[in-house]
Amino acid sequence: MHELSIVASIVDSVTESLAPYPGARVKEVRLKVGALASVVQESLDFCYGIGTEGTALEGSKLVVEVLPVVLHCEPCGRDVTLDGVQSFRCPICGEPSMDLRQGRELDIDSIEIEDEAEVKA
Amino acid sequence: MTTRIVELRRGILKKNDELAAGLRDRYTTAGVLVLNLVSSPGTGKTAFLERTLKELKAQGARAAALVGDLETDNDARRLASSGAPVRQINTHGICHLDAEMISKHLEGWELADLDYLFIENVGNLVCPSSYDLGEKIRVALLSVTEGEDKPLKYPTMFNSADAAVITKIDIAGPCDFDRTAALKNINEIRPGIRIFETSAKTGAGMDEWLAYLAEERAKRG
Numbered sequence: 416m417h418e419l420s421i422v423a424s425i426v427d428s429v430t431e432s433l434a435p436y437p438g439a440r441v442k443e444v445r446l447k448v449g450a451l452a453s454v455v456q457e458s459l460d461f462c463y464g465i466g467t468e469g470t471a472l473e474g475s476k477l478v479v480e481v482l483p484v485v486l487h488c489e490p491c492g493r494d495v496t497l498d499g500v501q502s503f504r505c506p507i508c509g510e511p512s513m514d515l516r517q518g519r520e521l522d523i524d525s526i527e528i529e530d531e532a533e534v535k536a
Numbered sequence: 537m538t539t540r541i542v543e544l545r546r547g548i549l550k551k552n553d554e555l556a557a558g559l560r561d562r563y564t565t566a567g568v569l570v571l572n573l574v575s576s577p578g579t580g581k582t583a584f585l586e587r588t589l590k591e592l593k594a595q596g597a598r599a600a601a602l603v604g605d606l607e608t609d610n611d612a613r614r615l616a617s618s619g620a621p622v623r624q625i626n627t628h629g630i631c632h633l634d635a636e637m638i639s640k641h642l643e644g645w646e647l648a649d650l651d652y653l654f655i656e657n658v659g660n661l662v663c664p665s666s667y668d669l670g671e672k673i674r675v676a677l678l679s680v681t682e683g684e685d686k687p688l689k690y691p692t693m694f695n696s697a698d699a700a701v702i703t704k705i706d707i708a709g710p711c712d713f714d715r716t717a718a719l720k721n722i723n724e725i726r727p728g729i730r731i732f733e734t735s736a737k738t739g740a741g742m743d744e745w746l747a748y749l750a751e752e753r754a755k756r757g
Contacts, residue, residue, distance in 0.1 A: 417631055417663035424548045432544055442539065446548070453665050453692040500691040502724045511727030519696075521666065523544045530538040 418458040421521070422466030429472055429526055438531035441475040445527075449482045449520040450500050456481075484518030552667055555635035559642075559670030566647035569753040570655065572669050574693060575677035576686070577659030580703040582611045583736035584677065585654055589618035591746055592652060599652040602641055604633040606658060615656075621645070632663040635670060651753060661690040672698075673752060678722075679703040680713035687721040694725040699732065699748070706735040 425444060433439050448454050456479055463477045484497040488505035494516050495505050504511045547553055563570045573581050585601060592599045600621040603612045612624035623641050625633060638655065647653070655671060657664045676697035678686050681704060687694040694700065700722050708715065715733075722731055730748060734741035 417666060420630065420632075420634075420663075421548055421666075424551065428544065428546060428548065428550070432542060436542075451692045451695060453662050500695070500725075501688055503695065503727055504724075511723070513727050521548045523546055523548055525541050525543045525545070527539060527541050530540065 418454065418462040419466055421454065421459065422462045425463075425523060426467060426470050426472055428523055430470060432526065433471055433528070436528060436530055439471070439528040440531070441472045441526055441528050443476045443478060443527040444472065445478045445480070445524045447480050447482055447520050447522045447524045449518040450484050450497075451515075451518040452521045454521065480524070482517055482520055485516040486512040487514040487516050488512055489514070549666060549668075552635045555639060556668035556670040559635055559639060560672075562647060563653070563670060563672065566650070568647050568650045568653050569673070569749070570653045570669075570671045571673045571675055571749075572655045572657060572664075572671035573675050573677060574657045574661065574664045574697070575659060575679075576661050576682060579659070579677045579679045579682065580736060581656050581659070581677055582614055584701065584703055584734065585656055586615055586618055587736040587739065587742060588654070588745070588749075589615060589620040591742060592749075593619055595746070597651045598649060599654065600645065600650050601654040601656060602633075602638060603656045604637075604658045606630075611656065627658055631658055631660050632667050633657050633669060634667045638669050652749065661686070661693045665693045665696050675699045675701055677701045677703055678718070680705055680708040680711045680718075684714045684718040685721055687718075687725045691725045694722060694729075697726055697729060699730045700726070701745070702731065702733045704735060704737075705733050705740055706738045 429444060467473050484500055485494050488495050488510060490508050490510050491505055495507060575581050589599055601615050602623050602625055604625045604627055605611055606627055606629060609624040612622045615622045625637050625641050655669055674697045676694050732741050732745045734745060
């Protein structure tokens with residue numbers, strides 16, 4: 416159950432990034448989470464509600480994009496996407512690989528905010 | 537009212553990762569080999585570490601340990617009996633150790649005086665996998681009393697490990713432990729990983745493990 420710690424880190428990062436936008440309200444937070452990030456979506460959603468209370472993120476929507484594991488297969492000479500995380504072999508030639516190119520991400524991609532002030536272009 | 541998208545593209549655990557990178561630099565400068573031991577509760581991390589510390593001491597190596605636990609200091613007291621410097625980190629309910637806790641608990645220790653530093657993580661195969669502690673080697677432990685499919689159930693942890701240790705092999709027989717399946721599953725999740733089959737009770741497999749430690753430490757040169 417480290418999802419609450421993760422939410423706390425999200426709140427810190429997002430709050431910090433709001434500095435140039437005083438009074439802004441966060442509508443949406445978009446994450447990119449690798450299949451190997453060991454984050455449980457249900458648990459994250461649950462903790463998000465609690466962890467964002469009383470912050471600029473309160474009431475915002477959490478959108479999680481899950482990124483599959485991508486391995487580089489040496490014999491095939493290319494990157495291959497895995498269906499799951501039960502076997503770290505190239506799905507084409509069957510060769511095992513530990514050359515991970517994607518799948519461990521735990522990133523905030525972007526946020527959607529609403530500015531109180533009228534901003535003129 | 538203006539709606540806008542702000543691109544952040546930053547790691548959620550960036551602060552931990554930065555702190556861990558700082559720790560890694562300190563370990564390298566000090567020439568100490570740091571290992572992070574992770575497993576389920578009850579795998580026998582403490583017994584394994586206790587034996588490791590005693591054997592290292594007998595060899596004249598200088599080793600210390602940081603021990604994570606939710607509430608008690610029982611493990612630290614057990615490990616201290618080996619004569620090695622040991623510090624307890626009580627996480628008070630937090631399910632993992634993070635780089636800040638390590639940094640705080642290293643205060644006052646001269647890392648350059650150590651050959652090895654072992655960090656015994658909180659017994660948990662999920663959460664500690666996300667938190668880099670700056671270690672050189674992450675060791676995932678699995679006992680013969682657990683299912684052989686544990687690596688398949690916790691792929692993140694086993695995939696992120698640099699070495700795997702099977703513990704309690706002295707009771708493998710009565711447990712009907714399927715060694716072939718266990719080795720296959722570990723390799724499926726983490727191809728090519730070094731696997732040590734050990735017993736803290738009988739000392740089986742410890743020579744190979746200690747040789748590996750010495751080898752890894754020598755690499756740091």
